[in-house]
Amino acid sequence: MKTLKERILADGVCIGTEIVKVDSFLNHQIDVALLDEIGKEFARRFSGQQVSKILTVEASGIAIACMAARHFGNIPVVFAKKASPNTMTEDLYGAEVKSFTKGTVSVVRVSKRFLNPEDRVLILDDFLAHGEAAIGMAELVRQAGAELIGVGAVIEKQFQGGGKRLREKGCRIESLAIIESIKDGKINFLK
């Protein structure tokens, strides 16, 4: 997605070889017009798939999921909540998610009322890095007996392997900007 890549190059800030900060337009301050374009593009890529629900995880995924849902005919958005591992109850689906940057393990949870076997679920998130969050959400979909249509990421950091892991599991991934590497403060997109 050209506009997005241009924006990442213009306003993204590289930290070392692993991190690109996009907090001026994606996950702290939000450019709503850009998000609208992003949502439209996800709807184009997953058109004809009869997606019935968008699943994301708090916090930054929520904006992306809601702006996208409009372009899928206002289907419901469900956002998984992050909690400490010891607070699971029977009314919730839950999956562990490891954070490589923070070195912690949390649990993402969704109420059983909001994911059903009839659902055709699209997972959306801001980043696809090591893939832990997406794999956790896919596990929630599996627990619900729902169908996983695919995973859409605004930015995939290919060098962290999450996309590869998910594709090897047979999951369809659509990433709007794929970063191959970050070197000497320069972002290299996959051609």
Add this chain to the structure above:
Amino acid sequence: MKTLKERILADGVCIGTEIVKVDSFLNHQIDVALLDEIGKEFARRFSGQQVSKILTVEASGIAIACMAARHFGNIPVVFAKKASPNTMTEDLYGAEVKSFTKGTVSVVRVSKRFLNPEDRVLILDDFLAHGEAAIGMAELVRQAGAELIGVGAVIEKQFQGGGKRLREKGCRIESLAIIESIKDGKINFLK
């Protein structure tokens, strides 16, 4: 806002005399079409105020803020992040927020890059209860030297006093549904 009140009566679940759960359409599963109506109504109420930025706090405020921003001409949304009190740095505005339900104190933070003295800020959130979150966000606006235009809440629980506290400080509050009391599992709206 009539549609909203009807929806709260239809799908809200009362727990005791203090809590109404609206997680089937507002803060876990999200009805994007309803949020679009809510955003339109906030824009109507704050029209002519030249709002330049919408400030909210993660997580459930993000959906409301983004859907509303479209009706304010795609102005930027900034969401404050919640963190533990010991992680403040010089690059951030920060304010303490007490949680009555959880009995904890957290800090809401915003990067100094995203709130400026020129900003005319509207604070939006899902609930206005004791007012702690809104007062914390108002403090961030004050630290930035920006102008606070007002606070918009989807649901105000009048009996918890947050609206009164803020109005007494001279803050303009617009709540789309004001709950006067919850008694015997019945929600009573302010006439």
